[in-house]
Amino acid sequence: MTTNQLTTAIANTLTQHFPNIPIYPATVGGNSSPAEKGISYRLLSVQLTRERSDRFVQSHAFEIRWLDPNDIPATLPDELFEALETINVEGTPYRATELRWETENDTPRMLVYYTMRTTKVSESAATMQQLEQRSTALKAAKE
Known part of the structure; x- marks a missing residue:
């Protein structure tokens, strides 16, 4: 799953749960004009950490x-919790690992964290194939 797929799923989820409220991607710096009404969303960070040689943790x-x-x-806080606790990303449900309502500079915001574990699929080795053996009988020519 890509970051764009997850971001699109969040926008779609917000639109479905709040059909009468405008949903916007946040503007640069996360600021909005006072005339805007609705909900904004933005990606704060993405982190990819290797757990083992073939397993990774992806955090958004x-x-x-x-x-x-x-x-x-x-x-609003309860409705956002309910909407974003589990989102659907192209048919696969993803559950938030943390949802937190806090205030930054006297402006309330919700922080939502999604963590996925992924495994690198290695190339599969060619499986042993069946060897077919035919025996042919040679007829000795009679002289």
Whole structure:
């Protein structure tokens, strides 16, 4: 799974759970104009760590913000938790490893973390094939 697939799945999930609320990718610096209403999302970080020679841990951190910090619906934190706890990425469900509602510079935001373990698939060796043996009888020519 790529980071773009995960980001698209988050946008789709937010759109499905909040059909009457505009969903935006965050602008540069995560700032929004005061006139904007809705929810913004952005990727904060991606990390790929090798556990073994063939196994990796991929971690993604996302930030979700309500764009009008002065008018946050009381149910928004619970609704975001419910929407983002498990997302569907191209038919595969992914569960968040952590969801946290916090305040940064007096602006509330939700941090969502998704962690996946992946295994590098090695080239499969050619399997032993069956050897077919035919015997042919030679007829000796009678002289």
